[in-house]
Amino acid sequence: MRRADFPLLARHPDLHYLDSAATAQKPAVVLDVERTFYETSYANPHRGAYDLSTRATECYQEARQVVGRFFGVDDPRRLIFTRGTTESLNLVAAAWGRSHVRAGDEIVVTRLEHHADFVPWQQLAIERRAAFRIAELTPAGELDLDHLRSLITPRTRVVAVAHVSNAIGTILPVAEVAALAHAVGAVVVVDGAQSAPHLAVDVDALGADFFAFSGHKMGGPMGIGGLIGRRALLEEMPPYQTGGDMIEVVGDDRTSWNVLPHKLEAGTPNVAGAVGLAAACTYLTQIGMSAVRAHERRLTTLASDRLAAIPGVRVYGPPAGGRSGVVSFTVAGLHAHDLATILDQRQVCIRAGHHCAQPLLRSMGVPATARASFFVYNDEGDVEALVAGVLAAQEIFGAPADDPPASAAGAAVEHG
Numbered sequence: 001m002r003r004a005d006f007p008l009l010a011r012h013p014d015l016h017y018l019d020s021a022a023t024a025q026k027p028a029v030v031l032d033v034e035r036t037f038y039e040t041s042y043a044n045p046h047r048g049a050y051d052l053s054t055r056a057t058e059c060y061q062e063a064r065q066v067v068g069r070f071f072g073v074d075d076p077r078r079l080i081f082t083r084g085t086t087e088s089l090n091l092v093a094a095a096w097g098r099s100h101v102r103a104g105d106e107i108v109v110t111r112l113e114h115h116a117d118f119v120p121w122q123q124l125a126i127e128r129r130a131a132f133r134i135a136e137l138t139p140a141g142e143l144d145l146d147h148l149r150s151l152i153t154p155r156t157r158v159v160a161v162a163h164v165s166n167a168i169g170t171i172l173p174v175a176e177v178a179a180l181a182h183a184v185g186a187v188v189v190v191d192g193a194q195s196a197p198h199l200a201v202d203v204d205a206l207g208a209d210f211f212a213f214s215g216h217k218m219g220g221p222m223g224i225g226g227l228i229g230r231r232a233l234l235e236e237m238p239p240y241q242t243g244g245d246m247i248e249v250v251g252d253d254r255t256s257w258n259v260l261p262h263k264l265e266a267g268t269p270n271v272a273g274a275v276g277l278a279a280a281c282t283y284l285t286q287i288g289m290s291a292v293r294a295h296e297r298r299l300t301t302l303a304s305d306r307l308a309a310i311p312g313v314r315v316y317g318p319p320a321g322g323r324s325g326v327v328s329f330t331v332a333g334l335h336a337h338d339l340a341t342i343l344d345q346r347q348v349c350i351r352a353g354h355h356c357a358q359p360l361l362r363s364m365g366v367p368a369t370a371r372a373s374f375f376v377y378n379d380e381g382d383v384e385a386l387v388a389g390v391l392a393a394q395e396i397f398g399a400p401a402d403d404p405p406a407s408a409a410g411a412a413v414e415h416g
């Protein structure tokens, strides 16, 4: 669709990059604006009284506007720049969580959370002596809404859900989850790491009280991401970190905090990263998120169907239409890491392992899956290279095709 826009891919015409769920390649526009920022407007923002510093400050503010609007948010004070999803979720768990979750309260997550949206809540629950509850999946790999409903009580303070699973691609019904959580006054935290790059996201329409995302998965730079929050929640939160920029007055005994968003952004910010992320948002907007989704849906369906038709291959997660651009699969008799090695020799880059979702893979009864994931630069040729590589690996390893093939619609998740 857009391969020519990506310098690394243009430089390596035979590379089949199928690991965008881990990180996405960068379009030239992102690299260009970062360089331009360093060459024309670089200084520490907020601190200097000189023109160059003002220019850097303006670049940072403009980036905040653009990125906020990408998620349907007009008030830039609601966007806190962070290093990425992991930091955003830790920020919420530490700053909001510690000041709102008490002994006997309840925290609800789902079985398919990435460790970044599982462990901070699990640890908060241990620390606050709160209950930690896990909403299970249906056999088809979708969120079991009835089970979730049974876990939500008047003591529930937080419901933390992924918008899209990085491990099996499931798209979760976040608006329905939010309605259930809000009915008992709980706060909804959405891990948007895998939806921000692939689906049109309107944070408020989703019902997310907090929404976390990573720039590097969207074609933006590494080391920048964000947390969008409801204004009232951000206002009442204590700071996450303390230091420069986030203070108002520092007395010998007491300190008062700066206004949003600065209160939650201690220290020198990643301005070049923010500028690059804004360019990535503009790039995706120009393509159109519905076109991005349609393109990835087509490739995901094609890859799922082609792989599932190979004897011994099992594809996990819901049918491809209910999945984002992720195809997670196993090949009977072949370890996912061995498969990834063979594919690498054929210049096909996939991920193999537990995808930082051990609670999910445990419930699926598999130690690892192979995962191919798509973005705007992939095409049918990448799918063909993947399929050819799997067939070649089966031949090399003499893998027995004794596992029944998954249905063309995608096999059910197995629960161990």
Ligand code: PMP
Binding pocket: 021, 022, 083, 084, 085, 086, 087, 114, 116, 117, 162, 164, 165, 166, 191, 193, 194, 214, 356
């Ligand atoms: N959540 C999900 C669903 C993810 O896929 C990832 C990245 N694999 C993260 C959180 C963590 O993102 P980051 O490493 O960019 O902080």
